[in-house]
Amino acid sequence: MAIDSGARGPAQLVLTASVARRYYLDGRSKVEIAQEFALSRFKVARLLEDARSSGLVRIEIGHPGSVDVELSDRLMSTLGLQHCVVTDTPDDLPATMRAHLGAAAADLLTEIVTPDDVLGLSWARSVSSMATALQRLAPVPVVQLTGALARPGVDDSSIDVVRDVARVAGGPAYFFYAPMSVPDAATAQALRRQPEVAQAFSRIGSVTRAVAGVGAWEPEQSTLFDATGEAERRELARQGVCAEISGVLVDADGNPVRSDLTERMIGITADQMRAVPEVIAIVYGRAKVHAVLAAVRGGMVNSLVTHSTLAELLIAAASS
């Protein structure tokens, strides 16, 4: 009936509360409190335990901003991430969410990038949103990790993400104009030999932090999927492709899936991506649960910027 299991009567209750106030709010030591109330310090400790377990003292952790720190923490430890930022952005328009998460990711990047870092950027709309929101960055080199994939009819005007970010940072930019995938391996080979491309690629090994999006191998859930022919999509799906991270395809366990397409891609390879110390993915949408899990399990991604809904789903899926 009574919720307060510890207290036997009002005097006990008030005493416990007094002790708790002095300890938790006034910051006095248990020894001091014990002296003040003529109790043993053990008694004080037991009263405080009672106060905690009976709910007389309630401790809450949270903050007034848009970051759900508790959820971020849980997601971080559940997936073993390096960094994790979960915003409580409502699940409305993709563009809105992208903007929110982009801003959150920009804040994160501003905070964690040091002058010793080398920043890699993949081509994704969420990365572009981040670039837009970015206002300050340590002076680091910025390296383009993949070719661009402009979708017909959609002008993102954001092929210059790398250049923009480098301008904010005040560091050198290693970028190139090339598509993410081409029709045949020979063309890809040729492109990779282009001076700008080759120079950017030569820097990939020294990248210390990268930002990418994660796509699920489904319609509308990956720019690369949408740009790939139907037959090839199906073939790749048959081979177990589950997620696409900056052009790198992995199956549900996070293992890279090699295929014809791999040869025709202009961009970072699976091994190179795994070698980057920190890859931050900006992801949103319920549909991407398994793709994100795959990317994390495969070691492609080790930090996340996402929203509450997906975070909860990820935790649930990872725990089962």
Add this chain to the structure above:
Amino acid sequence: MAIDSGARGPAQLVLTASVARRYYLDGRSKVEIAQEFALSRFKVARLLEDARSSGLVRIEIGHPGSVDVELSDRLMSTLGLQHCVVTDTPDDLPATMRAHLGAAAADLLTEIVTPDDVLGLSWARSVSSMATALQRLAPVPVVQLTGALARPGVDDSSIDVVRDVARVAGGPAYFFYAPMSVPDAATAQALRRQPEVAQAFSRIGSVTRAVAGVGAWEPEQSTLFDATGEAERRELARQGVCAEISGVLVDADGNPVRSDLTERMIGITADQMRAVPEVIAIVYGRAKVHAVLAAVRGGMVNSLVTHSTLAELLIAAASS
């Protein structure tokens, strides 16, 4: 602008929250946390300080019942009381408040009275309410401290408070039937020599805990005031009478006021009351602020059972 002064970015924020959760909610030690996050224990301590001062960690003390523990604590330390129970009873009908406070006082008494105590009861409606609510009490002697003062037209049917409480306790009752005040000193003298009265009075010195009401020397604020002739009321007011506790009259500083009436009272004296180790007063109503302060200052009362409104007023008045 930002309330969280401590955190410089989302990563810092999430880290601080994680550390705080492990420390405050999971009960891990700072050393453990330091190891887990590869920080020095000092850094952990500083993060926790930040978390506290920035409001990321909020600690509240309160409980779901009717006792306002925080206010009780503050009133207790402000007035230097032994015990204090403040309920958040709304200020409605006096009878309702009396019943609530009576129940609270009964709980308090049940809790703090030990078999070694001797209990003294004064005559007051609030004490009667307490007796009604009392359901359990250590087997102690119960001593009547004053004569009764039945008001014309009000049948309290509670002249037997002492007998009732003693029955609940299972201890001996020392009670008598006599009025609180009589028209002349000689009659008072004679009454005091009555065997029952004398026997009860002889126990007053051994009383260890007493329960009383506190009256303000104003109309409707003291049964004794209302029962006293107008001339005498005024004369006593002129002498500075501010409060009445179980028939004992004190001025605003708590000093006893001796007068004709004193000689004509049947009950405990000021000196005897001050000698009782713990006198618990049950008081309600905004009008009694100064009376209660006087009673406490004079050492007549050293524990209080009251309601939030009066408690706040008492704290405000005592602090000024």
Add this chain to the structure above:
DNA sequence: CGAAGTTCCGCTCATATGAGCGACAGTTGC
């Protein structure tokens, strides 16, 4: 560029604290 703050960090050492123990009192069941 150099000097004077300013902030952050991790150290030492005295103190505060917790785990676990045995003593003791009150309760229960025979």
Add this chain to the structure above:
DNA sequence: GCAACTGTCGCTCATATGAGCGGAACTTCG
């Protein structure tokens, strides 16, 4: 009446913790 049980208390001793310090990195001026 007595024995087992239960809950409370305060102890010891190893560990956790805080106050205050000095050094290093970074800022801010001249």
